[in-house]
Amino acid sequence: MFDKFLNIDEEKRQRVINAALKVFAARGYVAASTNEIAREAGISKGLLFHYFTSKKDLYLYLYDYAVTLLTETVERIVDFGERDYFERLKQIASVKLSVLNEHPDLLGFQKTIFFEDNAEVSAELKTRSKEIAESAYYRLLADIDKSKFRPDIDADRAIGVMLWALEGMGEAERAKHKALGTELDVPHLMEEFDKYLALFRTSFYRQ
Amino acid sequence: MFDKFLNIDEEKRQRVINAALKVFAARGYVAASTNEIAREAGISKGLLFHYFTSKKDLYLYLYDYAVTLLTETVERIVDFGERDYFERLKQIASVKLSVLNEHPDLLGFQKTIFFEDNAEVSAELKTRSKEIAESAYYRLLADIDKSKFRPDIDADRAIGVMLWALEGMGEAERAKHKALGTELDVPHLMEEFDKYLALFRTSFYRQ
């Protein structure tokens, strides 16, 4: 399907991918301009369509690329033998930071996917979501040792709460830095993260 | 400014508002088509512009409409004398459900506002956000009685966590029903909600 694109120079491939991730993340599917993507990637518009046939195909390719990369990174970093929830959360954070290194806009892109409602792509997106549910990325929270949780609380819901909080914290941080125009402050983020972990440990775990 | 629109038949006004909320919520500012909004509202494109002059004005009108409606609903429902956090959370949930009744896409629209990046509107949005910060909607979490929290945990962060969880729960529910094509199941939502409240009470409050 995308063999033409897969066989080109690796550096150029990364350039195209990052350009497309950046523009889609910033503008969403409809408003993203193939012109801008081509310019950002330093290639011609014609070549972009030579590789991907259509904007939609490019978008879906990026989606698969993001899922695959995240899955592989998870496999590489996460220790599924470790059953403590907090260790897992830390590993998830590591995964994210590792990905951000190579593809600064991949996570931003991934976020927008969820809200993408465009009729042209959302149907295809839905088809794929099932496989993903079973993929490694979603195994992240499987097999947690729930015996460590206080017996008088609902461990599953507590896990959900913590994930949402993780998301919310990242979101809040991102929003703050966007508003101020500064870069993400990773050390400070880690510190904050640890404070929340402490809160959760105190509240949800047996003492 | 919007007097033409304000003086029309109430039913038609609601139709236009809900149509616009729906399309903007689903597509975002740029991708939303005035064509589609007019069609959805059952009026001509010309009339839409007769009312609002520009897409941008329509968007900003909706924004103000949403803020005003939420503020008023808050004033009507929330009891600021009640200093218990969980009671407040319940009242917030009531506000949301009350609004959803009349305007199914208003909260969805409100969510997208935050992520709206379009230069044409984000500047204006930013100007308005200050007033709002001081408005009733944001007083919701002021004046909480923190003495009820366990002394060994960080009450402020716990409050943040609960808000994120509330958001996440709503989001998850919405996503589920959108995927299945069903309407929001309010009673079930309330039940779920109560379970989370119980979890928080057990974990965060003094026993």
Next chain:
Amino acid sequence: MFDKFLNIDEEKRQRVINAALKVFAARGYVAASTNEIAREAGISKGLLFHYFTSKKDLYLYLYDYAVTLLTETVERIVDFGERDYFERLKQIASVKLSVLNEHPDLLGFQKTIFFEDNAEVSAELKTRSKEIAESAYYRLLADIDKSKFRPDIDADRAIGVMLWALEGMGEAERAKHKALGTELDVPHLMEEFDKYLALFRTSFYRQ
């Protein structure tokens, strides 16, 4: 045809006419907005169409109005017994100044007519131009006493030259005042006018 309009209050009629003259003179036929005309005249858009049926009809009405008014003013002011060319030129100038008093934009409107190429109106305009050629307005230069001209020059061409110069002078003056944003300086204009008349008398007349 325009009886509805002809039977209304005189003051309002003049208001509508002057508003329309102003807008058409300033913007030309196509770009002129009936909305703007109605606003300028202080009546509703609907009423404007009640009077005139269409923009085109309004335009042609104005055209006839201008021609009629000019013809009548000419009949009133010009002395066709006077056969000296320079006296005639002075009378023509008087006609123009008299008209400008009641209808500041009528002459400006008349100028644009000539350049109006819009397919919708130019055909009708052409039909009318013949009658006008024979009308009083164009008799202005008939019956001039050519015996006063030097025998060694072509009197007809000299007359043409003087008319073009009169036009050119008016145009130049108008352009200058438009550029500077000032009003027409009538006394100065008359002075200039006399200087050109002196030049012509010296050059074209027997001494």
Next chain:
Amino acid sequence: MFDKFLNIDEEKRQRVINAALKVFAARGYVAASTNEIAREAGISKGLLFHYFTSKKDLYLYLYDYAVTLLTETVERIVDFGERDYFERLKQIASVKLSVLNEHPDLLGFQKTIFFEDNAEVSAELKTRSKEIAESAYYRLLADIDKSKFRPDIDADRAIGVMLWALEGMGEAERAKHKALGTELDVPHLMEEFDKYLALFRTSFYRQ
């Protein structure tokens, strides 16, 4: 800026330029339709915007094109060493006829520029007018030998009169041929021109 347009096939370029000159000359800036220009030039509307980005840019491009062409033609034809006014007038007429050959509507376009009132373009036009005042085109009437004029007449006003007459004659001729639907009759025009020159020589020069 206009490199895309400058690099295309010469014949097509001329087609586009002449189409745009024609439509702008006939309708003025606002009323001119890019649709009509594209149709007249035999290209798609999209391509027109590919070349020029906006109607305004196209208009200003034409303006510069006209100025440049006129300037160059003047440099080619006019002999600035010749100080006799009538020889100059002849050369000016030659310039006009030469330009009309390649661009039948360029002079008509140039006329409309002067009256162009549209806010979008008139500001830019004003900026450019200064350079032009100093350009070759306006040097045309500099350095005239006024000693040949009769001492009892105002040479400067006489020069103005002759220019207005030249303008008027061209205008009259153009109007006549437009009304009759015929092409410009160059030999007859030259003959007429000579008659006026003779008139001026007799009237304004020392004998």
Next chain:
DNA sequence: CATGAATGAGGGTTCATTCAT
């Protein structure tokens, strides 16, 4: 008579996609 809400065609402009080079 008078209003202005309502329509829809047409305006300038953008952009995904095609295709000759």
Next chain:
DNA sequence: GATGAATGAACCCTCATTCAT
């Protein structure tokens, strides 16, 4: 492979004209 000229559909918006009130 690689370019960018070329197309046309769809975009937001304006405006002459109609019509219910």
